[in-house]
Amino acid sequence: MGRNTRKRRTPLATKVIAGAAALAIGGGGLVWANFYASAHEKNGGQNATKSGQAQVATINCPDVGQKLTKVPRKARWGVARELAQLDRQITEAYSRLAETRQAQAGDANYVDNAILGPLKDKRRATLDRIGINIKRAGGQERDLGRFAPCQGVPAEQPGGGDGGQNDGGQDGGGQGNEQPPADNGNGAAGPFAEDFIDINDVQPNSRDLQNGLAANGDTGSTGSFTTECGVNENNLFNSDNIIVAPGVDNGAHHTHDYVGNQSNTAFASDDDLNNAQTTCQNQGDKSTYYWPVLRLQDGTQEFDANDLGGGAEGNVGRILKAQQAEMKFVGNRTTDVVAMPKFIRIITGDAKAFTNGLANANTSFSCTGFEDRQVTDKYVICPEGSQVVRTSNFQSCWDGQNIDSANHRDHVAFVQPDGSCPQGFQAIPQLQVRLVYDVPAPTIENGQIKNPYAVDGFPEQLHKPITDHNDFINVMDEDLMNQVVQCINSGQDCE
Known part of the structure; x- marks a missing residue:
């Protein structure tokens, strides 16, 4: 697979393969859990006793x-x-x-x-x-x-200092000898079997994260505008993040897919973005749409197998290109929308949600034919003939003044449960990104996941699905943005 032409630094360190047990996230913080219990019970055949010093x-x-x-x-x-x-x-x-x-x-x-x-x-x-x-x-x-x-x-669930047995602990061992597994069996620090769920086991309409709410409905501004920008046919990849780490090489520590704007590196100025080429059919849309790549951990040595942001930081395997990438702008259930300011930056989701907690977690996984079943903290296993779907609904309320903020979040907000914007914010078109992938269904054997897929991420985040995220910079020209607003407010579905 191709790559962007800017040369990457060759890492001095060898590939990071973490020995790591996993944590689940709930209630806005970390919930301790051992995800290896089933594997140890099946493979070890022994009750595990907690040692004094878990790694x-x-x-x-x-x-x-x-x-x-x-x-x-x-x-x-x-x-x-x-x-x-x-x-x-x-x-x-x-x-x-x-x-x-x-x-x-x-x-x-x-x-x-x-x-x-x-x-x-x-x-x-x-x-x-x-x-x-x-x-x-x-x-x-x-x-x-x-x-x-x-x-x-x-790596193990704390037992409150009672010294008793922990069914999810590591097998045997004395003080200081508890070693987490070297990797997930695929040469990477996650994901693990417990990070996956059969789509049939996901309850319909059960996703209740506030951040996941779609802004639009059958009242208010009911139109839409879809922009066609391809699926990264140009193979534009890098591990920069122009929003969070401008001017920093490998600021994301994981590889991104890019569609739309073709000058998106950490070193691009607004003028660079404005003068760039675009993959969007409507040449008035030079916006940049980018997200962490999805990889299949099948042993493939990708172009970045030895690079920072890639294999050198635990992001291993074959990059899967989306079969479909739909960027759709929709309205608000309670009011008309106003134009987005040019160069506004919006991040949805949190690349560090595994350690940060749920406050900014967003995006969801589903399967074609099952899209009433959405899950944020699991990767989905789809039945034969069904494809994996990643969905991101962006913040759609703007403070009316700023195109960015110090933490890249405070200038925008999600709609409230009734669909209205918080006080002091006004409704803007909501970007909804839907990515569809043809992913071979992983299998679970003896508690280990075989050939899993995972989003790229910071290595310490262990490739958890909760860390999926999506990024956007509006670089539409004024005429096109006015067309987007007019279509949405008049109830038309435009392309």
């Missing part, structure tokens, strides 16, 4: 970018680069975590002393630079140092 599965650090809601505009570029540095530090620490399992087994304090301690020191220095950037630009001084410490997430 750490992954690393959980405060998401500083989401906490910086007030950053002066003059400081945002510098702050974004420092936030990207924090991400690099976590990735490097996670790599050390994955590569030092033997040392961890022999030293109960190894992770704290050799990984989390140095990580804290590096983060504190970076946070200090963020504070200096903000203060120099006239912002309020803040105590960011409290966000420096990170936690190690253990």
Whole structure:
């Protein structure tokens, strides 16, 4: 498969393969769970007894970018680069975590002393630079140092210190010898069998995340506008994120698909985007639509198998190109919509939802023929003849002033349960992205998933489906945006 032409740095580290047990997410935070119980029960044939020191599965650090809601505009570029540095530090620490399992087994304090301690020191220095950037630009001084410490997430379910048995624990073992599996059996740190669900086991209309609400209905502004931009036939891929990490190479730490704008790299200015080529049939739409690629972990050595953002950071296997990519703009159930401002940036979903919790989780998985069944925290297994569907409904309320915000979220909002926008926000066209993939159905044998598919992600997020996300920058010309608004407000379905 092709790639974008900008040369990627060759990593010095070997491919990160994490030994990791998984966590489930619920109630807005982390819920401890061991996803290996069935595998151990079937393969080990023994009751597991919890040892004193379970090994750490992954690393959980405060998401500083989401906490910086007030950053002066003059400081945002510098702050974004420092936030990207924090991400690099976590990735490097996670790599050390994955590569030092033997040392961890022999030293109960190894992770704290050799990984989390140095990580804290590096983060504190970076946070200090963020504070200096903000203060120099006239912002309020803040105590960011409290966000420096990170936690190690253990591989087994804590037993509350009672020393009793844990049916989901690792087999046997004495102090410090509990080792998470080396990988998921496919050479990657997730996903695992428990990250998948048969679509027949998903209850219809059960997805209840507020973020997943479609803004439109059969009242209000009922029209739509669909833009045809292809499925990345040009093979434009990179691991940048122009919204979150402008000017930073490999700012996403995972590979993105791009349709629409063809100049989308971390180094593109608004002028670059405005003057770019586009894959959209309507040449007035130079918007950039991008999302993490979906991969089949079948052993394929992709073009980025040795690159940062790819195999060097645990994103392995064959990139699956969507068979269909539908970008559709719809209205609001209670009112007309107003035009989106040019260059507005919108992110839906959260690439770090595994450790951040559910607050910004969005997107869903389903199967063709079963799209009344949507699930956010599982990948779906579809029956023969059915294809995997990824759906993202974007925020559709705008503060009327800003095209971006310090945390890239506060300038937009989701509709409220009744379909109206929060006070101070006005309705804009809601972007709905529907991606359809022809994915070989994975199988589960003895508690292990064979040939799974997964979205690319930050390595410490263990390829959890809850981390799926989608990104958009509006680069429609004024005439086309006015046409979008007119179609939606008049109840027409336009293309």
